[in-house]
Amino acid sequence: MSRGSECLGLSEDEHYRERAQRKKELVDRRIARATIDRGVVVVNTGNGKGKSSSGFGMLARSLGHGFRCGVVQFIKGSFSTGEEAFFRRFEDELDYHVMGEGFTWETQDRARDIAAAQAAWDVAARMLADPGYDFVLLDELNIALTKEYVVLDQVLVALAARPERQHVVITGRGAPDTLIEAADTVTDMRVVKHAFKAGIKAQNGIEL
Amino acid sequence: MSRGSECLGLSEDEHYRERAQRKKELVDRRIARATIDRGVVVVNTGNGKGKSSSGFGMLARSLGHGFRCGVVQFIKGSFSTGEEAFFRRFEDELDYHVMGEGFTWETQDRARDIAAAQAAWDVAARMLADPGYDFVLLDELNIALTKEYVVLDQVLVALAARPERQHVVITGRGAPDTLIEAADTVTDMRVVKHAFKAGIKAQNGIEL
Numbered sequence: 001m002s003r004g005s006e007c008l009g010l011s012e013d014e015h016y017r018e019r020a021q022r023k024k025e026l027v028d029r030r031i032a033r034a035t036i037d038r039g040v041v042v043v044n045t046g047n048g049k050g051k052s053s054s055g056f057g058m059l060a061r062s063l064g065h066g067f068r069c070g071v072v073q074f075i076k077g078s079f080s081t082g083e084e085a086f087f088r089r090f091e092d093e094l095d096y097h098v099m100g101e102g103f104t105w106e107t108q109d110r111a112r113d114i115a116a117a118q119a120a121w122d123v124a125a126r127m128l129a130d131p132g133y134d135f136v137l138l139d140e141l142n143i144a145l146t147k148e149y150v151v152l153d154q155v156l157v158a159l160a161a162r163p164e165r166q167h168v169v170i171t172g173r174g175a176p177d178t179l180i181e182a183a184d185t186v187t188d189m190r191v192v193k194h195a196f197k198a199g200i201k202a203q204n205g206i207e208l
Numbered sequence: 209m210s211r212g213s214e215c216l217g218l219s220e221d222e223h224y225r226e227r228a229q230r231k232k233e234l235v236d237r238r239i240a241r242a243t244i245d246r247g248v249v250v251v252n253t254g255n256g257k258g259k260s261s262s263g264f265g266m267l268a269r270s271l272g273h274g275f276r277c278g279v280v281q282f283i284k285g286s287f288s289t290g291e292e293a294f295f296r297r298f299e300d301e302l303d304y305h306v307m308g309e310g311f312t313w314e315t316q317d318r319a320r321d322i323a324a325a326q327a328a329w330d331v332a333a334r335m336l337a338d339p340g341y342d343f344v345l346l347d348e349l350n351i352a353l354t355k356e357y358v359v360l361d362q363v364l365v366a367l368a369a370r371p372e373r374q375h376v377v378i379t380g381r382g383a384p385d386t387l388i389e390a391a392d393t394v395t396d397m398r399v400v401k402h403a404f405k406a407g408i409k410a411q412n413g414i415e416l
Binding site for chain 2: 012013016017040042043044045046048049050051052053054055056057058059060061062063064065081082083084085086087109110111180183184185186187188189190191192193194195
């Protein structure tokens with residue numbers, strides 16, 4: 001029994017209940033204050049793992065809620081075959097586009113990289129203008145923005161003009177500052193340690 | 209044309225190709241050095257969004273690779289209904305357990321919280337001992353560890369003794385230091401900004 005419990009003559013269980021009750025009231029008050037009901041822009045950035053996988057997790061959640069979803073992958077990495085194989089199963093609920101042709105250091109052709117990114121952006125812009133999409137995932141768009149393959153101002157304008165209840169998730173390291181300003185929820189995913197750097201082979205199911 | 213290009217008499221495209229080639233060689237060398245082929249332990253921690261959704265994204269990817277998967281949700285939050293509804297579709301490939309009965313400030317009953325966490329850990333321990341599982345997601349286990357509802361040493365022993373090629377993903381804020389030491393890949397997900405705090409209602413498809 002803690003000191004506080006002794007003073008008040010409360011048992012540990014009663015204290016637990018009291019603390020839990022206070023916490024619940026705090027959370028309830030916060031929920032009551034959150035009254036703006038609209039779609040949000042989520043940005044996952046940073047050098048750590050989890051940016052894309054979190055976006056695909058939110059996609060799964062959105063499909064679970066019966067949302068109509070769209071995905072544009074701006075860069076098709078060698079590890080993205082797993083999610084593509086999986087999410088291709090849901091053609092009725094999900095519009096899935098893989099536009100990039102691999103990382104630029106694999107294609108080594110700048111003109112082709114730019115053309116692929118532009119084509120990807122055209123598809124994305126169409127989704128952002130269409131109220132038929134409840135959820136849009138723009139995977140690795142930040143990379144295309146950093147390399148200036150896609151024009152940042154066009155993205156900001158399209159986000160601002162999108163249907164009010166549409167959610168958008170944008171992933172990739174190096175999110176531009178103005179995109180972070182425009183977003184509602186931003187997470188910086190930082191590496192604490194990474195298996196690959198410790199000499200462990202990239203694993204199909206896990207990596208990137 | 210950049211200064212360097214002029215000096216060497218290379219066009220911008222040739223320079224691009226040269227830089228891309230060097231980058232590719234670097235990546236290829238890193239891949240060649242990563243020769244240890246075994247399952248990894250991934251920990252997603254921190255106060256930001258994306259810890260659980262990243263775990264569920266890795267689950268989707270793993271299912272895409274034909275892995276046999278297991279999930280134990282240690283805390284069933286009000287927003288986790290989406291992923292449950294979605295992943296329940298895959299009963300043949302996926303063993304999905306939701307063991308918690310809500311956040312503790314909702315149940316306000318310590319004995320029930322501990323019993324639920326223990327029951328969840330029993331299921332998790334069985335998965336970690338079974339080479340039939342290629343991928344195991346222990347969602348919000350860190351919360352149960354922080355509250356000491358599950359014994360950390362038991363978790364460390366089970367992780368160390370698990371089948372060699374089994375991947376494990378553990379999520380939740382406040383990952384214990386010894387778990388971080390034992391893990392292969394750890395990401396600290398930090399809040400940059402959060403829609404909820406700005407008064408925007410929690411959204412089914414997006415919010416934790």
